[in-house]
Amino acid sequence: DTEVTQTPKHLVMGMTNKKSLKCEQHMGHRAMYWYKQKAKKPPELMFVYSYEKLSINESVPSRFSPECPNSSLLNLHLHALQPEDSALYLCASSLQGITGNGYEQYFGPGTRLTVT
Amino acid sequence: AQSVAQPEDQVNVAEGNPLTVKCTYSVSGNPYLFWYVQYPNRGLQFLLKYITGDNLVKGSYGFEAEFNKSQTSFHLKKPSALVSDSALYFCAVRAGGSAGKSTFGDGTTLTVKP
Numbered sequence: 109d110t111e112v113t114q115t116p117k118h119l120v121m122g123m124t125n126k127k128s129l130k131c132e133q134h135m136g137h138r139a140m141y142w143y144k145q146k147a148k149k150p151p152e153l154m155f156v157y158s159y160e161k162l163s164i165n166e167s168v169p170s171r172f173s174p175e176c177p178n179s180s181l182l183n184l185h186l187h188a189l190q191p192e193d194s195a196l197y198l199c200a201s202s203l204q205g206i207t208g209n210g211y212e213q214y215f216g217p218g219t220r221l222t223v224t
Numbered sequence: 225a226q227s228v229a230q231p232e233d234q235v236n237v238a239e240g241n242p243l244t245v246k247c248t249y250s251v252s253g254n255p256y257l258f259w260y261v262q263y264p265n266r267g268l269q270f271l272l273k274y275i276t277g278d279n280l281v282k283g284s285y286g287f288e289a290e291f292n293k294s295q296t297s298f299h300l301k302k303p304s305a306l307v308s309d310s311a312l313y314f315c316a317v318r319a320g321g322s323a324g325k326s327t328f329g330d331g332t333t334l335t336v337k338p
Binding site: 112114139148149150151153156158163164198200202205206207208209210212213214215216217220 | 275331
């Protein structure tokens, strides 16, 4: 299984809502990532988990809260988002943790988030 | 610090012609270089990578890339383009000490016309 799955595919939420994005992989990968991507732009790194520990937080606002319940699952909890947070949110995984620079990332299809 | 440049926002080629998508990089130390492709409304898909060894790397769907250390380039190539190759292509780099962070280029939109 070489797939990263993400749910939901689409999400519309108001600025006062709380919602969560989910990501799952069963490739035995030990690094998992959240990216934010605007249309036709490169993905922007948000968070990296390495061996289930938060290793990198790219100064992301606290209205985004990541969680890694186990080595296969990654969540992104959303609260009080702003319209400018509307984007495609991509999850990715790679075989090794943050020291594994030579390993490619496998991306999920993304969640298209719209904040109204 | 590490950086990637994709000098062309758009590349247009006719089906059956060879294609090249350019990428140059800047890192301290040895680079790990990657190409990803993104089709509309999809996530990024890994195509190929250079870690060490042979400068010509072969990847998925007939794509290849040539690592040139003196020119700090890693151009993506395919001998014969298909209409289905039309997509957004990203070059990415990691280097030692990057703590797992990949730096992506701004992307190049490839359009292959029949």
